[in-house]
Amino acid sequence: MTTMKDIAESVGVSIGTVGRIIHNRGRYSEKTAEKVRKVMKDLNYIPNIHARSLKQTKKHIFVVVVPYRDQDGGYWRLVEEGILKATEELVSFGNDVKVFPFDRYSSASCIDALSRALSSDAEGLLIAPCRPNDMRGLLEQSDIPYIFMDTDIPDLKRRTAYIGQDSRQSGVLAGKLMSLLITGKTSAEKEPYVLIVDPPGSNYHLYNRIEGFRYFMSAVMPEIKLMTIKAEIDDEYHFHSRLEEFCVKNPRLPSGIFAANSSVYYTASFLEKKGDEYTSVPLVGYDIIPGRERAVEKGTIDFILTQQPEVQGYQGIIMLYDHIVLKKAIRKQVIMPLNIITRENIHTFTGYMNG
């Protein structure tokens, strides 16, 4: 464990000089600097983050820009939980994390939240860019560091990092699971089909998931027809009516249903309302929502894919802190593991983080 003092003594200068060289604060000769840098390497100097953080009397402020916690079936509440957990760890050192939520179906709300965030005193932003077109312009004008989570805008090269999932691959994975669920159950039927429930809003996440799903299904089970319902409103009642409409028009049950986000719980409650024949239809969807695990435990939902939104939120804040305060090098991309959740392992995931 080498300290600045060790280096100073070894070179024969003061720790003040070493400090200035480390932080490029001028007032030193290049000759001294070279000697110091060499000794730093030789002695394998690693800054003591505790001492560094302790000295930081400055209050660091981070701002999070994400959709309202109730949107997408409560998905964002989970993200917030992870953010809260990270916040708790940081506030004890005098930092602050503020959340500026927005309505992901409103351009005005999104622009408003992001503008306020950018003009706040934040030193770094954690953004879920669900509305890329509303956000791109504002972000290009700013020079405050930001990390994207959940969704990416790859062409904004200035972003410090992206943390999220490979959404197309998650669709492929959903296809694989669906194919397993329906294998051997469709042979007797004529013209079997799988129903895709396409949630409201359009973003590259949803698009990619569905595209990946279609890709896998058409490659592996070309005999299965794929039908789609497009929902318009992010609300349980609306989903139920759309599904009911579909059932009326198509009295024959689908071989399986794929819901491209956490609205899978709306589909599950619909199936449960309709009775046993419906609940036994294979159902694959996304995200564990607290309080709605029953649908998985009962088996109405067969598989849930998750990107562990709590972990994403938590990691996002920690990465911001590491980057800005601790000046650590952080990864440009953090691709989250694609977790497969089913009745037999759901209890090992719920509450894994907060407890």
Added chain:
Amino acid sequence: MTTMKDIAESVGVSIGTVGRIIHNRGRYSEKTAEKVRKVMKDLNYIPNIHARSLKQTKKHIFVVVVPYRDQDGGYWRLVEEGILKATEELVSFGNDVKVFPFDRYSSASCIDALSRALSSDAEGLLIAPCRPNDMRGLLEQSDIPYIFMDTDIPDLKRRTAYIGQDSRQSGVLAGKLMSLLITGKTSAEKEPYVLIVDPPGSNYHLYNRIEGFRYFMSAVMPEIKLMTIKAEIDDEYHFHSRLEEFCVKNPRLPSGIFAANSSVYYTASFLEKKGDEYTSVPLVGYDIIPGRERAVEKGTIDFILTQQPEVQGYQGIIMLYDHIVLKKAIRKQVIMPLNIITRENIHTFTGYMNG
């Protein structure tokens, strides 16, 4: 952000008194202590871990007792990776982590490693108690804190924590996946059977996994017969001969194969050697071993369950540090998520941690 100084001023005593009260170091009146404790709550005092760690000039030494890294098909190498990662984070503050590996098939080796660990200058142990009977006695005589990982010895109440998976449930999950893989493929066969590959050694992990698997299979697919091979040596060649023997005796292919640990890769290489007809047999097993992912990518192995050994190793060290150095309250049990790995998501897991 409340500091000890704030509390001292608020109560009207010195920070020395506050410090003594916080750490029960005596030399204070209960009357003062009550006042201080009240103010601590009111002002929501949280110790600054940076200041605390900085002051810790003492070198903390932790010792890890785990099987040799090459055993169980390289599984323990992964555990070591996580331990190494945690170690790197800690050594920069002057701590040290030593690994005392042992041969998990040798009683003498196990006892030797644990004795040396206990009589070392370690302040805390991270132990994988693969050989409970060899370890129990030694641990009962010692009073050094220890955390179990991977395997538990639940009756040793003095253990600080256990971090690992719910092994029986993982067997149940394996059963579920197996049932999905073989549904619709066995109807034509007469007397379909599934082969269980029982790896060498006996511990409650293996036992529970197989028990969970049997439970699920007999409940859901009672028509499937379950057959077992018991391997005696932890070595690829040995597995291949045992499997070959079995194939000779049972010319009819199994409907599926379940390997109860990372020896699944030995089974996979056997199937690949035998040709396409064999590789298409559904195969379910445990653990991602670096360098052997190909068997999953090619589809020879259909599903891998993992307990993320790197995370277990990492978490184990961090928990030891939190408990002993930072004196945080830690959880008595950390049950790891049961991850399901398949061809479509394996790349999101490999290298997730170290990068």
Added chain:
DNA sequence: ATATACTGCGTTATCGATAACGCAGTAAAT
């Protein structure tokens, strides 16, 4: 020739927690 600016360094206070040390005052022991 004197003021001004800048260079290259050393010295020092600070962040918050910790624990050793010291010092009255009281109580029991010799």
Added chain:
DNA sequence: ATTTACTGCGTTATCGATAACGCAGTATAT
């Protein structure tokens, strides 16, 4: 009556990094 022990507290140095401040010495400007 004096030693000994203990209580209840305050004071202070320390951990390592940071940055403000100070101070010679040199260079340029007026």
